[in-house]
Amino acid sequence: SGGAKKYKVVLLGESGVGKSSLVLRLVKDEWIESQHSTVGASFFRYACHLEEGTTVNYDIWDTAGQERYKSLASMYYRSAAAALVVYDITSADSFERAKYWVRELTTNSPETIITLVGNKCDLEHQRKVSFDDAKRYSQEMGLLHCESSAKEGTRVQTIFVEIARKLTAT
Ligand code: GTP
Numbered sequence: 001s002g003g004a005k006k007y008k009v010v011l012l013g014e015s016g017v018g019k020s021s022l023v024l025r026l027v028k029d030e031w032i033e034s035q036h037s038t039v040g041a042s043f044f045r046y047a048c049h050l051e052e053g054t055t056v057n058y059d060i061w062d063t064a065g066q067e068r069y070k071s072l073a074s075m076y077y078r079s080a081a082a083a084l085v086v087y088d089i090t091s092a093d094s095f096e097r098a099k100y101w102v103r104e105l106t107t108n109s110p111e112t113i114i115t116l117v118g119n120k121c122d123l124e125h126q127r128k129v130s131f132d133d134a135k136r137y138s139q140e141m142g143l144l145h146c147e148s149s150a151k152e153g154t155r156v157q158t159i160f161v162e163i164a165r166k167l168t169a170t
């Protein structure tokens with residue numbers, strides 16, 4: 001009951017961490033090895049059905065991670081109900097960049113629910129960011145945290161279900 005609720009979600013993070021790949025896995029359950037680097041931002045819709053019969057409709061903005069688009073990001077995260085701040089578990093630099101986005105969001109958009117997402121967890125043998133460090137940081141900052149693989153489809157839907165639960169609980 002209560003009908004469908006609609007929320008704006010933004011993906012932020014360094015170029016190449018897999019933001020577009022996560023969205024492609026989410027909305028089409030597809031994977032392409034040679035995903036093109038995003039220009040500006042892309043828009044997607046996704047309906048998330050919860051067990052109790054509630055539907056949450058997401059308006060998803062997949063932003064471009066390249067440096068030249070950095071100043072545009074605030075247009076996309078402004079008024080976002082939720083943000084996925086994505087890093088690549090094989091790149092310490094991408095984790096530092098994720099922390100930058102977390103600071104930016106907590107300063108300029110304090111109501112936005114943030115999930116820190118460590119993507120490419122299929123590349124365990126190349127890991128540079130420990131799960132525990134990222135978990136500890138997330139707890140300190142009050143963020144949701146998980147690791148995903150867009151390539152293997154690990155935990156991609158789950159992220160959006162957890163956000164939906166948090167959004168509909170408030
Ligand atoms: P920008 O649009 O430039 O900001 O990059 P992005 O964050 O959207 O990254 P994108 O989805 O384009 O992925 C970059 C590269 O990482 C691509 O070659 C993907 O195939 C690869 N990739 C994405 N997700 C995964 C993953 O979960 N595992 C592995 N092994 N590779 C991935």
Ligand code: MG
Pocket residue numbers: 019020021036037038062063064065
């Ligand atoms: Mg992209």
